Amino acid sequence: xxxxxxxxxxxxxxxxxxxxxxxxxxxxxxxxxxxxxxxxxxxxxxxxxxxxxxxxxxxxxxxxxxxxxxxxxxxxxxxxxxxxxxxxxxxxxxxxxxxxxxxxxxxxxxxxxxxxxxxxxxxxxxxxxxxxxxxxxxxxxxxxxxxxxx
Amino acid sequence: xxxxxxxxxxxxxxxxxxxxxxxxxxxxxxxxxxxxxxxxxxxxxxxxxxxxxxxxxxxxxxxxxxxxxxxxxxxxxxxxxxxxxxxxxxxxxxxxxxxxxxxxxxxxxxxxxxxxxxxxxxxxxxxxxxxxxxxxxxxxxxxxx
Numbered sequence: 001x002x003x004x005x006x007x008x009x010x011x012x013x014x015x016x017x018x019x020x021x022x023x024x025x026x027x028x029x030x031x032x033x034x035x036x037x038x039x040x041x042x043x044x045x046x047x048x049x050x051x052x053x054x055x056x057x058x059x060x061x062x063x064x065x066x067x068x069x070x071x072x073x074x075x076x077x078x079x080x081x082x083x084x085x086x087x088x089x090x091x092x093x094x095x096x097x098x099x100x101x102x103x104x105x106x107x108x109x110x111x112x113x114x115x116x117x118x119x120x121x122x123x124x125x126x127x128x129x130x131x132x133x134x135x136x137x138x139x140x141x142x143x144x145x146x147x148x149x150x
Numbered sequence: 151x152x153x154x155x156x157x158x159x160x161x162x163x164x165x166x167x168x169x170x171x172x173x174x175x176x177x178x179x180x181x182x183x184x185x186x187x188x189x190x191x192x193x194x195x196x197x198x199x200x201x202x203x204x205x206x207x208x209x210x211x212x213x214x215x216x217x218x219x220x221x222x223x224x225x226x227x228x229x230x231x232x233x234x235x236x237x238x239x240x241x242x243x244x245x246x247x248x249x250x251x252x253x254x255x256x257x258x259x260x261x262x263x264x265x266x267x268x269x270x271x272x273x274x275x276x277x278x279x280x281x282x283x284x285x286x287x288x289x290x291x292x293x294x295x
Contacts, residue, residue, distance in 0.1 A: 087263075094260040109295045113241035116234075116263045120293045133291060140287045144280060145266045148256040 004047070004057040008034035008142065010068045012044040012082065013100075014075055021127065022069065022100075025134035031142065041077025044070070045085055048092055062149060064095050067141040072101045072108055080111055087116035094148055096141050153196070153206040157183040157289065159215045161193040161229065162247075163222055170274065171216065171247075174281035180289065185212075190224030193217070194232055197239055211242050214288040219248045219255055227258055234263035241295050243288050 009026070013019040019037050026032040038044050046052035048068075050059040057063070068086070072079035079099065086092045096118040101108070104122050112120050121137065124130045158175070162168040168186050175181045187193050195201035197215070199208040215233070219226035226246065233239045243265040248255070251269050259267050268284060271277045 090261065094257060096266070104293070106295050109293060110241060113295070114237065118265050119243070119287075119291075121291055122293050136283075136287055136291055140266075140283060144268055144283055146251070146256060146269050147267070148253045148260075 004036070004054055005063045006034055007036045007047075008066045009036070009138070010044065010047060010065045011035055011037045012039075012041070012068065012070045012074065012079070013037060014039045014071065014073070018071070018123070021130060022134060025131040026138060028131055029135040029138055031135075031138040040075040041079065041082045043076075044068070044074075044082050045077060048086060048095070049089075059091065064092070064147065066096070066145075066147065067137070068095055068097045069100045069137070070097055072099060072103055072112075080108075080115065083112060083115045083117055096145060096147070098137060098141065100137075151185070153185070153203055154210045155183050156185045156196075156210075157213045158185070158285075159193065159196060159212045160184060160186045161188075161190065161215065161217045161221065161226070162186060163188045163218065163220070167218070167270070170277060171281060174278040175285060177278050178282040178285055180282075180285040189222040190226065190229045192223075193221075193229050194224060197229075197233055197242070198236075208238065211239070211294065213243070213292075213294065214284075215242055215244045216247045216284075217244055219246060219250055219259075227255075227262060230259065230264055231262045243292060243294070245284060245288065247284075 047054045050057040070079050098119045099112050099117050100121050102123050109120055124133055196203045199206040217226050245266045246259050246264050247268050249270050256267055271280055
């Protein structure tokens, strides 16, 4: 495993096929170098709050990921719960969380905004459109959006 | 102007900066439904369909609000807080577009639920690029209820 302090993109996705597709899309756009994929909500929270197997990670402002791509349907702890934990904690609420899901259900969208999601994106089914979406996402959150740095 | 069709609300008191944002949107063919308001009170009047905007359907939400921080009457952070603490308006993406790189402004904006925080590029061409990227991202990719 690489240096967890260098992670810029945290991808939370339990479906290996979807994770692979996102990684390929990031790679195509030269954004794949600092990505960590975790497959359930518990592991995501362990990373974010530097617990469990990630307990050696620094969690100061300088080592926050630049974006979290979060699926909603996840094992152990679901995406909505993960979002809630991140956005209700002063140390982590500055991390941009982008829900990337196949759900177009209004209640998921409304609930995500209520909990403070930064952006909600419905996964395009078509691979080329998905690559395009991931490129826009990556450039937007990694280059244009600003986070506090200590 | 039909206020119900507004897709982009720009809250900016500096006429020069407002003009620059409009030009940048125009250069990217994103001008069709923009409203510029010059202070925080007018912004909240629009968002909550009050005052001169009282005829507006509040259920019709803009797709983005570009919000400056330093504003007359009601400042940007207070506008952000009012929007994000109200269930009827919290789903509107609010993007802070400011010249402030101050840590405390960023932290406070995220705390209040800002969707994105962008520091205005000083260079006009870079500013045009930034407005294009944010326009395309929020108008085309991001999903609202």
